[in-house]
Amino acid sequence: xxxxxxxxxxxxxxxxxxxxxxxxxxxxxxxxxxxxxxxxxxxxxxxxxxxxxxxxxxxxxxxxxxxxxxxxxxxxxxxxxxxxxxxxxxxxxxxxxxxxxxxxxxxxxxxxxxxxxxxxxxxxxxxxxxxxxxxxxxxxxxxxxxxxxxxxxxxxxxxxxxxxxxxxxx
Amino acid sequence: xxxxxxxxxxxxxxxxxxxxxxxxxxxxxxxxxxxxxxxxxxxxxxxxxxxxxxxxxxxxxxxxxxxxxxxxxxxxxxxxxxxxxxxxxxxxxxxxxxxxxxxxxxxxxxxxxxxxxxxxxxxxxxxxxxxxxxxxxxxxxxxxxxxxxxxxxxxxxxxxxxxxxxxxxxxxxxxxxxxxxxxxxxxxxxxxxxxxxxxxxxxxxxxxxxxxxxxxxxxxxxxxxxxxxxxxxxxxxxxxxxxxxxxxxxxxxxxxxxxxxxxxxxxxx
Numbered sequence: 001x002x003x004x005x006x007x008x009x010x011x012x013x014x015x016x017x018x019x020x021x022x023x024x025x026x027x028x029x030x031x032x033x034x035x036x037x038x039x040x041x042x043x044x045x046x047x048x049x050x051x052x053x054x055x056x057x058x059x060x061x062x063x064x065x066x067x068x069x070x071x072x073x074x075x076x077x078x079x080x081x082x083x084x085x086x087x088x089x090x091x092x093x094x095x096x097x098x099x100x101x102x103x104x105x106x107x108x109x110x111x112x113x114x115x116x117x118x119x120x121x122x123x124x125x126x127x128x129x130x131x132x133x134x135x136x137x138x139x140x141x142x143x144x145x146x147x148x149x150x151x152x153x154x155x156x157x158x159x160x161x162x163x164x165x166x167x168x169x170x
Numbered sequence: 171x172x173x174x175x176x177x178x179x180x181x182x183x184x185x186x187x188x189x190x191x192x193x194x195x196x197x198x199x200x201x202x203x204x205x206x207x208x209x210x211x212x213x214x215x216x217x218x219x220x221x222x223x224x225x226x227x228x229x230x231x232x233x234x235x236x237x238x239x240x241x242x243x244x245x246x247x248x249x250x251x252x253x254x255x256x257x258x259x260x261x262x263x264x265x266x267x268x269x270x271x272x273x274x275x276x277x278x279x280x281x282x283x284x285x286x287x288x289x290x291x292x293x294x295x296x297x298x299x300x301x302x303x304x305x306x307x308x309x310x311x312x313x314x315x316x317x318x319x320x321x322x323x324x325x326x327x328x329x330x331x332x333x334x335x336x337x338x339x340x341x342x343x344x345x346x347x348x349x350x351x352x353x354x355x356x357x358x359x360x361x362x363x364x365x366x367x368x369x370x371x372x373x374x375x376x377x378x379x380x381x382x383x384x385x386x387x388x389x390x391x392x393x394x395x396x397x398x399x400x401x402x403x404x405x406x407x408x409x410x411x412x413x414x415x416x417x418x419x420x421x422x423x424x425x426x427x428x429x430x431x432x433x434x435x436x437x438x439x
Contacts, residue, residue, distance in 0.1 A: 006204030008368040013228020021236040028173025034279040038304040058311035065409040075187040080193020085284035088201035090257015099206040118299015126307040128264025132278040141233035146256030154266020162215035
């Protein structure tokens with residue numbers, strides 16, 4: 001057995017849909033998280049090299065606003081997501097220090113791949129103006145054209161390369 | 171009538187508290203589904219467990235139906251809901267790269283946060299990678315700017331591009347979801363591990379599928395686009411009602427109802 005049995009995905013899907021609808025109704029916008037990490041970058045650069053942060057064409061859009069880069073709706077949403085995940089893992093006794101990997105890959109190889117995958121994801125999310133939640137989930141629920149194309153592109157990219165990473169997971 | 175924030179029901183500080191609450195629920199349901207575990211997430215790419223697809227499609231369909239019905243009932247002004255603009259080429263390229271990053275790293279941005287808080291070191295490393303990746307993008311931006319803006323189509327919906335009304339699109343999405351559920355369940359039964367696949371009665375699934383199709387069919391018949399357009403024509407009623415709704419909130423509310431208030435900087439992901 002690779003992992004325990006979790007909650008029924010259809011039930012979770014309905015609940016997630018309602019959370020998303022709640023965000024739309026209260027805020028007029030959907031969920032998301034990837035720009036949190038771009039804002040962390042912006043805040044870090046603004047702290048260490050303030051001139052560069054103001055001049056760099058992409059970061060400046062986070063820095064030049066009237067509020068500090070981390071005072072943002074999505075940053076607080078991501079913090080909340082961390083707390084919610086922590087609470088759920090806690091009540092099911094699932095908090096455990098580990099490196100998730102298949103039986104035929106070592107710890108260090110898995111961590112290098114996690115880093116590389118993270119770099120690609122961070123880059124791609126900025127390029128596409130969003131990630132699986134901000135673009136695919138939120139946009140698709142609004143029937144945004146580009147978000148549907150984006151979602152199918154994610155599946156295409158992952159299925160096309162899954163074969164090369166089979167030893168990492170199976 | 172919603173969206174509440176854009177109609178001045180509460181201020182920025184309160185919106186951040188709403189963000190934390192919404193995020194809490196978001197993270198909670200993701201962890202419940204097992205999305206803090208990279209093996210559960212990537213099992214979809216080896217045809218063993220389609221939880222990712224089921225959760226995503228169900229959430230999309232439920233929220234889509236909610237948005238359209240809310241707009242038909244006049245509870246939500248969809249024109250005030252932020253719609254992601256389409257930039258077709260960077261979205262295709264970004265999607266492909268994000269997909270590779272997903273199967274390579276085991277997570278997507280939000281799920282890596284949930285993984286990290288439940289103690290997965292690979293989740294934390296993935297977050298570090300995302301920060302690095304965002305930094306690389308920001309530094310390379312002068313080179314990428316042309317491509318980043320390529321294929322701009324504005325904030326368009328499927329109904330604008332395909333020139334079909336939103337009700338029929340909604341029905342098609344419902345039908346596609348039900349078809350996808352049926353297909354992936356067959357694939358799962360063949361390749362998956364029966365001990366970890368979810369349990370659920372056939373009757374519940376059939377009822378759920380029938381309900382989705384029914385809700386989609388009603389939308390296709392009543393045509394939400396037409397109803398919203400007709401309501402806009404009989405406009406005089408609407409602004410009055412809006413100012414009524416806004417009244418209990420101090421003067422700031424008046425200002426926030428003007429278009430200048432709309433926050434545009436980062437409403438994407």
